[in-house]
Amino acid sequence: MSQGFGGQVPAPHVQAKHREVTTYLVVIAAPEGPIAKLLLPDREQVAELDANTEEVTAMIMDRVPTVGAAGAEWDRLFAAYSVEERATAKIYTLEA
Incomplete structure (x- = not known):
């Protein structure tokens, strides 16, 4: 008798290609x-998250x-932001 108890055994896991490592963290003002x-x-x-979180504090x-x-x-990413907001943005490089 089979030990599968009528259930099909799942296919082996295939690992998809990982995305590149995050390089920049930008903190910018928002309303x-x-x-x-x-x-x-x-x-x-x-990713985008609240800049006041512990995770962001730890990263910077x-x-x-x-x-x-x-x-x-930076034009493509910050096209919706004002010149003043862009001028005060803080850019952190996360490379080790």
Whole structure:
């Protein structure tokens, strides 16, 4: 008698390709409060969260930000933000 008890055994797990490591964390002002955006090296956004969380605090601990996201490389991501908001954005590089 089979030990499967009538149930089909699941197929072996196939691991999909992992996404790249998050490189940037940008904290920018928003009407609801500051938000943090996690970005890939090509500046594609992969997550957005409240910048006042413990997770964000832990990620930026002992890191010095670059202030201002006014360059052309940030245009696609921050097109909806004002010049003032972009000028005060804090950009943290998360590479080890």
